[in-house]
Amino acid sequence: MLMIHNVNILTMNKEEENFNGFLTVEGNVFSEVKKGTPPQELIDQMDDVMDGNNKWLMPGLVNTHGHLGSSLLRGAGDDMPLMEWLEKVMWPNEGRFDKETVSIAAQVAMMEMIRSGTTTFLDMYHLHMDDMAELVLEKGMRAVLCRGMIGLSSEEEQEQKIQESVDLFHNYHGTGNGRVSVAMSPHAPYTCPPPFLQKVASAAVEHGMMIHTHLAETRGEVERHVKEYGKRPVAHLEELGIFNQPCLIAHGVHLNEDEIQILKKHHVAVSHNPISNLKLGSGIAPIPGMISAGLTIGIGTDSSASNNNLDMFEEMRMAALLHKGVHESPSVTNSEEILAMATHQGAKALRIKNVGKIEAGFKADFILIDAEQPHLTPANESTMQSHLVYSAKGSDVTDVFIDGIAQYSHRTLLKFDEEKILYQANHLAKNFV
Ligand SMILES: [Zn+2]
Incomplete structure (x- = not known):
């Protein structure tokens, strides 16, 4: 069993919120989460005890949309609108991957996600998703994997893509002690004709x-x-039956009030990707309207080709600030809601x-943050929530645990040969763009 004590904990549990205390991890779940100092007899039962002095502990971040x-292709084709970027930069290069x-x-x-505190992610991609599942199993992350499908192809190819999604589901859904799940993923209404969506x-x-x-990423797409x-x-x-199953849409930038109500009626969740939507000039999603309607909202980065990083702290800060400016009202979003979107609401969306x-019985996915830094000062229980949204950065993360297992320790990745992978990445990237 593992114990972390003497640490400021942001529980994201409405009744208890945040306090200085300790937690224990048994297997892959939290067994105790309590205020104050732990009794000596409990400490004596532990295999591993960590002092969290000057650290903040919070749930691992959940990135609900990416590729x-x-x-x-990070840095390839900046400053272009979505369709031009897809047709001129993304698809031709990806065709040679x-x-x-x-x-x-x-x-x-x-590596980037773990380093910046993300423990769960959704990946929609059309190539080698079996390998992706194996990587997730090996590297210890939690993920929803989707074989992205574009339906602008022959019926045989369409059937084959659906079959690949179903095979991925049967081979990997629930594997890795439940860390991997698999979803069905039509790319978008503008790339999937109605009979294919059916x-x-x-x-x-x-x-x-x-x-x-x-869905509804750009005005042009809707028009x-x-x-x-x-x-x-x-x-x-809705008519084609896409919302009859649990559904998560990415973007939802161009939604009117009636459409938000349709999503609500079918319990469709939304992945809010503010930075990608800004970078591609797609617009700004009506998040305050979705919050009022009671939709489940998660936060996502989208790919590093349209963001251009996967730092969920940046994404949280943008999500928290953007709508205040648009609505000329600082109260349309708050740090508690934004943190919920990046943690348990994101998980619910997935x-x-x-x-x-951070609650007994929950999966032990958590991160530690170095609070002893100028930009996080004054650091105490009452400022922690605000700082995590309005001031913290992914690089403040020092340790990451997923399913009770350390994956990043004292700013070192435990399951990646970082130097080698970055070298290979730079070498391979020369073949593209
Ligand atoms: Zn996307």
């Missing part, structure tokens, strides 16, 4: 799979959809149970 395989490129790109992304929906129902898709099909994409997806709080 790890495209990490080597081999197995090694995708694996190295995914490892670069995982097939996807029925396969998801048949196999009991969650659905994840990009083209209306022109082509005579209806807006949210109503269309349909992962018992993740995102």
Whole structure:
């Protein structure tokens, strides 16, 4: 058993919030989380005891949308709108990615995520997802994996893509002690014709799979959809059965109030990706409206080709600030809501149970932060929540535990040969753009 004591804990549990205390981990779950100092007889039962002096402890961050395989395209094609960027930069380069490129790109992304405190992520990618699942199992992270499907292809190819998603689900869903889950992922309404979306929906129902898709990311996408099909994409997806299964949409930038209500009716969750939406000039999602409607909202970075980093602290800060400016009101979002989105609400959006709080019985996914720094001063129990949203950075993370196991210790990655992977990544990246 592991104990961490003498540490300021942000529980994300509404009743107890944050306090100085200790916690114990038994197997992959928290067994005790308490205020004050632990009794000596409990300390004596431990295999490992860590002093958390000058540290803050909080749930590991949950990144609800990304594309790890495209990490080597970071910095390629900046300052372009979504469709031009996809058609001129992303798709032609990705068409030349081999197995090694995708694996190295995914490892670069995982290293960056762990280093900045992310313990759970969603990955939508169309290449080598079996290898991705093996990497997640080996490296100890928690993930929802989706074989991203573009339906602009022959019926045989469409069937094959759905079959690959179903196979991934049967081979990996629930593996790694439940760390890996698998969802069905049509890329977007503008890349998936309605008959294909119907097939996807029925396969998801048949196999009991969650659905994840990009939706209403740009104004142009919505306008083209209306022109082509005579209806807006949210109503269309509802009609095609996409919302009959647990569903998570990425972006939801161009949603009106009726559409937010449709999402609410079907318990569709939203991944809010503010930085990617800003960088691609897509717009700003109506998050305060979604909060008022009671939608489940998580935060996501999207890929490092449109962000351009995977630091969830930056994403939280942006999500917290952006809507205040747009609405000219500082109270439309607050640090508690934003932290919830980046932790237990994100886990809920991914349909992962018992993740995102520091509470007995929850999965022991947590991070430690070095609070002894000028930008986190004054550091105490009452400033911790504010600093974590408005001032902290991913580089403040010192230790990361996932499912009760240390993956990052004293700022060192335990399961990656970082120097080697970065060398390979730089070498392989020369082949692209
Ligand atoms: Zn995306």
